[in-house]
Amino acid sequence: MNKQDVATELNCSTRQVEKYASEDRLGTIEYVRGKRGREAKYDDEAVARLKAELTVKSQEIIGTAPQSHALQRAPSEQGMQAFALMVADALQGSQAPKMLLTLLDASELSGLSASHLLDAIHAKQLDGRRIGRGFKVRPSDLHEYAKRVWEGAPKYKKPEAKQLGKVLK
Numbered sequence: 001m002n003k004q005d006v007a008t009e010l011n012c013s014t015r016q017v018e019k020y021a022s023e024d025r026l027g028t029i030e031y032v033r034g035k036r037g038r039e040a041k042y043d044d045e046a047v048a049r050l051k052a053e054l055t056v057k058s059q060e061i062i063g064t065a066p067q068s069h070a071l072q073r074a075p076s077e078q079g080m081q082a083f084a085l086m087v088a089d090a091l092q093g094s095q096a097p098k099m100l101l102t103l104l105d106a107s108e109l110s111g112l113s114a115s116h117l118l119d120a121i122h123a124k125q126l127d128g129r130r131i132g133r134g135f136k137v138r139p140s141d142l143h144e145y146a147k148r149v150w151e152g153a154p155k156y157k158k159p160e161a162k163q164l165g166k167v168l169k
Contacts, residue, residue: 001041001044002034002041002042003017003039003040003042006042009047010047010050010051017042021040021042026043026046027045027046084143099138099139100136100137101136101139102135102136103118103128103134103136103137110145112149117135117142120145
């Protein structure tokens with residue numbers, strides 16, 4: 001099995017495969033002559049052993065992850081309810097001041113685009129801070145902003161047939 005095959009099998013990059021090899025986690029490596037010079041051939045049993053080890057570690061990590069991060073984009077009413085529950089859960093715990101959302105997470109939770117949220121931060125309508133190369137917002141601030149946007153949005157009224165005829169003429 002060559003380096004690219006091992007990377008595909010382990011679902012990682014070839015650079016990560018090289019790191020595993022340098023840590024002696026892939027057993028013995030045999031170098032053979034290939035089309036482009038020497039190619040590394042990895043032991044199938046060692047790859048299977050490492051894959052099992054990584055799978056166990058990832059299951060341990062996933063098992064301890066908070067469920068609030070597993071929210072998916074939902075219809076507006078259900079999404080807002082799920083978002084409100086997530087904010088309430090976060091505020092009850094001791095981690096409330098530390099919990100921040102990236103603009104991507106905030107856009108997925110609120111249904112608003114990341115560029116819209118960034119414009120709101122620059123216009124000081126949404127409280128956000130630049131941390132590193134990206135912006136972060138508190139879930140409570142995002143919830144308040146989403147409520148203001150939802151309440152200020154015009155309600156859609158279906159045009160009556162007479163009005164529609166006038167528009168077409």
